Amino acid sequence: QVQLVESGGGLVPAGGSLRLSCAASGRTVSNYAMGWFRQAPGKEREFVAAISWTGGMTDYADSVKGRFTISRDNAKNTVYLQMNSLKPEDTAVYYCAADRTYGSRRSRDGYDYWGQGTQVTVSS
Numbered sequence: 001q002v003q004l005v006e007s008g009g010g011l012v013p014a015g016g017s018l019r020l021s022c023a024a025s026g027r028t029v030s031n032y033a034m035g036w037f038r039q040a041p042g043k044e045r046e047f048v049a050a051i052s053w054t055g056g057m058t059d060y061a062d063s064v065k066g067r068f069t070i071s072r073d074n075a076k077n078t079v080y081l082q083m084n085s086l087k088p089e090d091t092a093v094y095y096c097a098a099d100r101t102y103g104s105r106r107s108r109d110g111y112d113y114w115g116q117g118t119q120v121t122v123s124s
Contacts (some may be wrong), residue, residue, distance in 0.1 A: 009118030022096030050105035
């Protein structure tokens, strides 16, 4: 079993930055692809970013490309999401997730483990 715990969310003005962390425990996630998703009130959970188990491949939703950066430190069993130039429409609960394969990275159904989420609120 893998437990994922997100942190780093909060309230930030538009144009600001936040860095989310996702710490894994229970077993190593160094051989898992990792993803970030978000869910705004009344909306479906949507893909934000993903990273392969080596960190050599990344993928981003068009809405965050150029503003968000996903990275990982396998020695620390931790994945990060650096969010810059935040917009009010980025407001959501952000979830990290672990997937045995990178190929299904954009699909919620492909992920095996999920964290509880961390709230990000961007004020206008």
